[in-house]
Amino acid sequence: MPNLEVFFDYSCPYCLTGHTYLKELLPTHPDIEVIWRPCEAHPRPETYGLHSDLCIQGLFYFLDQGVDVWEYHERMYGATLKDRFNIEDPDVIAGRIHGLLDHDAFLKTIYSGKYEKAVAEANDYAYERSGVWAVPSYRMDGRKLDSIENVGVTKRQLADFLSGGRTTR
Secondary structure, three states: OOEEEEEEOOOOHHHHHHHHHHHHHHHHOOOOEEEEEEOOOOOOOOOOOOOOHHHHHHHHHHHHHOOOOHHHHHHHHHHHHHOOOOOOOHHHHHHHOOOOOOHHHHHHHHHHOOOHHHHHHHHHHHHHHOOOOOOOEEEEOOEEEEOEOOOEOOHHHHHHHHOOOOOOO
């Protein structure tokens, strides 16, 4: 079974577009297993926009709980890019997961800082060890599909990539 690594940031509009494409295309590729690789497009101490590190910590929490993360993705992209909520507030993130997992347990985990190191390691894995320079980016079977900064990838590029086609970057 091929593993598709998806590098993304919840505060990136191009990642939201890529997420939408991926959700549409994956049903035609049931043999592909997705490995989510969240990373911050602008990690701290950069001051560009709101930081998505709490959203990413929440994803790690969800993954540890064994919960299907597609709904979490939808809610975090909605909070950051559609509703423009303050995603640097743990209570805002917890409010967005209502009905998915225990609100209080989620907040306790986020406030404990349990996943702060995981966010730093995810950023390092993306940018230092995997050669990601813009998100969204995709890796599978030794191939890569990288975004053009401030453009992203097209649905056709992603479809070709998932089908084993060669990459354009």
